[in-house]
Amino acid sequence: xxxxxxxxxxxxxxxxxxxxxxxxxxxxxxxxxERTGFGQFLFFDWRFKDDGSDNPEFELxxxxxKGATVLVARRNFGSGSSREHAVWALSDYGFRAVLAPSFADxxxxxxxxxxxxxxxxxxxxxxxxxxxxxxTPGYKLTVDLxxxxxxxxxxxxxxxxxxPSRQYNLLHGLDDIGLTLKNEDKITAYEKAHxxx
Amino acid sequence: xFQKIWDKHVVFSEPGKPTILxxxxxxxxxxxxxQAFEGLRLAGRKVRRPERTIATPDHNVxxxxxxxxxxxxxxxxxxxxLRKNCEEFGIRLYDLHDPHQGIVHIIGPELxxxxxxxxxxxxxxxxxxxxxxxxxxxGIGTSEVEHVLATQTLLQFKPKxxxxxxxxxxxxxxxxxxxxxxxIGKLTTAGGTGYVLEYTGEVVRRLSxxxxxxxxxxxxxxxxxxxxxxxxxxxxxxxRGRPFSPQNFDEAAAQWRLLPSDAGATYDxxxxxxxEDIQPQVTWGTNPGQVISIGDKIPNPTDFSxxxxxxxxxxxxxxxxxxxxxxxxxxxxxxxxxxxCTNARIEDLRAAAKVVKGYRVNNKVHAMVVPGxxxxxxxxxxxxxxxxxxxxxxxxxxxxxxMCLAMNPDRLEPGERCASTSNRxxxxxxxxxxxxxxxxxxxxxxxxxxxxxxxxRHWNYKA
Ligand code: SF4
Numbered sequence: 113x114x115x116x117x118x119x120x121x122x123x124x125x126x127x128x129x130x131x132x133x134x135x136x137x138x139x140x141x142x143x144x145x146e147r148t149g150f151g152q153f154l155f156f157d158w159r160f161k162d163d164g165s166d167n168p169e170f171e172l173x174x175x176x177x178k179g180a181t182v183l184v185a186r187r188n189f190g191s192g193s194s195r196e197h198a199v200w201a202l203s204d205y206g207f208r209a210v211l212a213p214s215f216a217d218x219x220x221x222x223x224x225x226x227x228x229x230x231x232x233x234x235x236x237x238x239x240x241x242x243x244x245x246x247x248t249p250g251y252k253l254t255v256d257l258x259x260x261x262x263x264x265x266x267x268x269x270x271x272x273x274x275x276p277s278r279q280y281n282l283l284h285g286l287d288d289i290g291l292t293l294k295n296e297d298k299i300t301a302y303e304k305a306h307x308x309x
Numbered sequence: 310x311f312q313k314i315w316d317k318h319v320v321f322s323e324p325g326k327p328t329i330l331x332x333x334x335x336x337x338x339x340x341x342x343x344q345a346f347e348g349l350r351l352a353g354r355k356v357r358r359p360e361r362t363i364a365t366p367d368h369n370v371x372x373x374x375x376x377x378x379x380x381x382x383x384x385x386x387x388x389x390x391l392r393k394n395c396e397e398f399g400i401r402l403y404d405l406h407d408p409h410q411g412i413v414h415i416i417g418p419e420l421x422x423x424x425x426x427x428x429x430x431x432x433x434x435x436x437x438x439x440x441x442x443x444x445x446x447x448g449i450g451t452s453e454v455e456h457v458l459a460t461q462t463l464l465q466f467k468p469k470x471x472x473x474x475x476x477x478x479x480x481x482x483x484x485x486x487x488x489x490x491x492x493i494g495k496l497t498t499a500g501g502t503g504y505v506l507e508y509t510g511e512v513v514r515r516l517s518x519x520x521x522x523x524x525x526x527x528x529x530x531x532x533x534x535x536x537x538x539x540x541x542x543x544x545x546x547x548x549r550g551r552p553f554s555p556q557n558f559d560e561a562a563a564q565w566r567l568l569p570s571d572a573g574a575t576y577d578x579x580x581x582x583x584x585e586d587i588q589p590q591v592t593w594g595t596n597p598g599q600v601i602s603i604g605d606k607i608p609n610p611t612d613f614s615x616x617x618x619x620x621x622x623x624x625x626x627x628x629x630x631x632x633x634x635x636x637x638x639x640x641x642x643x644x645x646x647x648x649x650c651t652n653a654r655i656e657d658l659r660a661a662a663k664v665v666k667g668y669r670v671n672n673k674v675h676a677m678v679v680p681g682x683x684x685x686x687x688x689x690x691x692x693x694x695x696x697x698x699x700x701x702x703x704x705x706x707x708x709x710x711x712m713c714l715a716m717n718p719d720r721l722e723p724g725e726r727c728a729s730t731s732n733r734x735x736x737x738x739x740x741x742x743x744x745x746x747x748x749x750x751x752x753x754x755x756x757x758x759x760x761x762x763x764x765x766r767h768w769n770y771k772a
Contacts, residue, residue, distance in 0.1 A: 128624070129617045130498055130596050134735040139716045143369065143383040145343035145390050147451075157737050186617055188499040191532065191596070192735060193714075194434040195341065196450035217502055217534055218434060218448055225452035235617075275466065277326040288452070289352070292460045295321050295329060299357075299462055302320045302331055308358075 113227050115285035119208045120254040121181030123245050126171050131185055132192035133219060137201040150197055151204030182253050184211045184241050189230075190219025199226045209255045211262065213238050224278050225288065229255060231262060231272045240268065257283055310539050310568050311470050311505050314445045318428045320462055327464040333427040335457050336413045337364035337400065339391040340716070341432030345455035346394040357461040359399040363422060366391055366405055367412045369716050372679050372706035384716070398458070411682020411708040414438040414650040418522065419684055421551025425540035425565040430457055435650050435732065436535075437528040441521035442548075443540035443568050445505070448529060468534045469577040471504040475512040477584035482766035484660070485520035486652060486730065486749035488512065489527045490590035490600045492582065498598040501533030507576065508538050512584040518547040519654045526651045527732050530597040539569035589765055591637050592734045592747040594625035599734075600747070601637070603764045609633035628736055629744050630724070637762040640746075644727035645676035645757035646739070647703075647750055649713035652730035653681030655688050657750040662694040664754035667771030670702035671760035677704040677719070679711040703757070715740045728756040 141153040158170050166173045172180070183202070189212040190198060199222045202210065209229040223230045233241075244266060245251045254263050257279060263269040281288070292299075303309075315330070322328040342364070349356070356362065369384040371377075379385035388405065395402040403409045409416055414435055417423045423439045429446035430436060432454040439446035449463065457463055473492055506528050508521075516524065521538045528536025545562045548554045555561035588602035599622075601608065610622040610633070626633065631640070647653070647661050658680065670676045678698050680686035686708055689695055695705045712719040713731040721727055721743025730753050734745040748756065755763040 127620070129621050132596070132733075132735045134714075134733070134738055138737060138741075139714050142340050142716065143381075143387050145347070145387060147344045147347075157741055188502070188532065191498055192434065192529075192733060194432060194448040194450055196344075196432075196452060199450070214499060214502065216499070216532055218450060222450035222452065225450060275325075275327075288464055289354070289456050289459050292329060292456065292462060292464065296460075298321045298329070299331070299460060303461075306331075 113285045113287055116208070116227055116229055116257050116282045118254065118256045118258070119181065120252055121208060122177060122179055123182045123184060123241070123251050123253050124172055124177035124180035125242050125245050126183065126185040127242065129186035130188045130191050133190055133195050133198035134192055136190070136198040137195065142195060142197055147200055148204065150201035151206065154201040154205045176249065179206070181206055181208045182211065182255070183207050183209070184238060184245065186238070187213040187235070189215050191216040194218045196222045196225070199223050199228055203228050211238065211241065224282060227282065227285070229257060229282065231255065233262065233270055233272055237270050244268070310443060310574070311445065311507065311537060313568060314426055314428065315467065317426070327466050329462045330428060330465045331462055332430055332457050333361060334422060334429045335362045335454070336417055336429070336431035336436070337362060337391070337454070338368055338413050338431070338433065339366045339387045340368045341451050342394065342454055343387060343390045344451050345432070345458060346398065348455040349398070349458060354459045356398040356400065356458045361461060362400045362458065363403065363417070364391060364395050364400050365403040365410055365413050365416060368710045368714065370405060370709040372709050372711045372719060381718070408683045408687070411684065412650045412653065412710055414526065415654060415681035415685065418442065418518070419551070419682060421548055421554035424548065424555070424561070425544060426568050430463060434529040435526050437533070438522050438526040438650060440525040440528065440535050440537040441518060442544055443537060443565070445535055445537065447535040468505045469503055471501065471506050471533075471578040471580065472576040473506055473508050474510040474579065474581045475508070475584055476510045476581065477512060479512055479584045479587060480766070482751065482768070483587050483589060484749040484751065485516055485523040487587055487590045489524045490592065490597065490747060491587045493527060493531045493597050494590070494600040495582070496531040496598070498530060498596045499532045501528065501531035504533050504578070506531070506533045506536040508536060513538060514541065517656060518543055519656045522654070523651055527597065530732060540565045541569065589749065589752055591752070591762055593629065593631060593637070594622070595628055595734055595736050597732065597734060597747060599625055603637055603752070603762060605637065607631050607633055607635045607637070638764070639761065640726070641673070641761050642726040642728055642746070642756060643674060644721055644725050645674060645753050646679070646712045646727055646729040646731065647677070647753050648679030648681065648711050649731035650681060650710070651732045652750050653679060653685065655685050657730065658685065658689045658694050659692070661750040661754040662697045663770060664751050664765070664768060665701045665703070665758065666697050668701055668758045670757050673760050674757050676702065676757040677706060677712070679706040679719070680708050682708045701758070712739050714738060728753045728762065
């Protein structure tokens with residue numbers, strides 16, 4: 113996995129709460145057996161009209177946010193289905209970080225397996241970011257994972273929380289399975305102690 | 310109970326890091342596993358405990374004639390991939406033509422794989438279903454599926470616990486589905502985030518195993534990691550004699566009896582409810598927390614004080630094509646779906662058939678019944694339920710997820726309104742532009758017959 117240290121990128125906003133993973137990546141795209149190439153289907157039903165052309169109303173289709181790498185949304189982002197395809201689609205589209213007041217559990221944990229950083233910030237900070245993004249052309253945010261800070265060039269500087277082990281693994285691009293297998297002796301001991309042959 | 314199960318499965322924990330938790334059973338289906346097996350192959354890893362994993366195709370499979378190959382080529386490839394992966398890694402597969410094939414959360418319990426005190430995972434958010442047996446069961450992502458395949462463990466931060474106690478009685482016509490929809494409405498779709506829910510109280514104690522599964526199934530719709538119900542004699546009676554129940558059953562049952570929460574067990578949060586307050590529930594919006602009682606009117610954005618809530622309500626009403634202030638009983642529908650891992654067990658089909666008997670499906674409605682598993686289907690046919698449905702004009706299908714998520718050809722057309730016994734009313738869940746209202750099996754059956762939402766408490770049963 114690619115390490116995440118500091119990232120500065122263009123901000124896109126989605127003024128919606130409870131964005132569920134069925135919207136992030138609709139089921140008709142879950143049939144693929146690869147992990148790659150999901151970006152083209154991100155938010156498919158919102159992003160495209162029935163004839164396949166871009167829906168001009170949809171937030172991510174605004175010319176000003178083309179190439180955005182930081183997504184900001186309202187509370188309970190990523191609810192619903194456990195599909196990791198949602199995270200694959202967001203990363204493949206180019207997002208490196210998602211900011212929201214809160215995230216659904218499974219989505220939150222799926223993010224870390226794929227180098228996408230979910231950042232919970234208070235409703236008022238998120239509101240401030242929405243306002244600034246609207247009034248500042250080319251609005252960018254910088255995410256510093258080491259220092260746990262989100263900042264912009266207009267003086268915003270907010271810290272966020274993250275479990276230290278998740279922070280460490282993401283900073284170093286470590287893979288969970290490899291880490292767990294370092295404790296394989298303990299798994300074997302557990303199985304012995306519990307009669308699992 | 311949660312604490313006991315958690316403690317018993319800790320392989321290793323150190324401060325500040327997630328616990329390595331041992332996983333007793335993993336269930337696998339075609340949609341979220343291909344990339345996990347591919348990951349194993351690329352890393353040259355094996356499945357650590359193939360005997361602790363079972364697999365079945367369910368999400369993608371057609372519910373029509375199974376003697377034909379799957380028409381959709383990509384679906385077929387996914388199902389074939391599952392078959393190849395199971396062969397290569399030595400995993401037991403209940404394949405398309407196996408009499409035990411079915412929705413993964415239905416076959417696990419009915420075959421006796423799901424047992425009290427276990428840790429159970431599946432790459433599917435409705436894994437919470439299995440918590441009905443007093444197991445710790447939760448949905449995981451594909452990377453975690455791979456992690457469990459490789460190590461038989463999972464890295465987990467310990468969740469908090471919330472008790473939802475429901476005292477009193479449920480009124481006639483009010484079901485387990487109404488109970489859980491009501492609780493989600495009270496909690497909202499994010500109210501359970503970070504928690505394991507434990508359902509307690511007289512109402513919960515009196516539920517059958519199948520009803521308990523309906524309740525636990527939808528824990529995720531309140532955002533919770535898992536939902537649990539302590540095992541008791543109902544649980545033990547259900548498991549006795551199932552093919553994969555423990556051989557030394559009485560010994561195991563004695564252990565299970567020790568699991569329930571001690572009086573005075575502490576929870577991080579406790580909420581209490583009265584069964585008498587619950588009426589038949591119908592969702593009106595685009596998440597399961599947007600739910601009202603059958604007699605209520607469709608809400609208005611201004612009913613809510615929170616601006617985010619107001620906006621969500623307006624967005625949902627627009628998508629659903631509903632006007633504030635409309636009575637549910639005035640809302641007409643075109644489709645009815647009785648199925649899914651929430652409500653496609655034999656008791657659900659019996660409840661629906663009881664309503665249907667002697668009536669015909671409304672001529673503006675297309676209605677279908679999709680049993681949750683091959684076993685459920687055959688049992689229903691033995692009892693003649695299929696005949697009741699077919700005579701009334703319902704379609705009677707093969708087992709699978711079907712129109713719960715419409716990955717197979719069963720789906721809504723844009724603008725069609727559906728009364729569904731499934732668990733998610735998200736935008737487009739049952740087909741792009743489709744409008745889903747979640748209800749109990751009895752309410753869905755009545756809606757099919759009248760063409761509109763109908764209060765089941767006043768139904769005239771023709772026995
Ligand atoms: S029935 Fe629906 S919710 Fe249940 S496993 Fe299948 S798709 Fe998921």
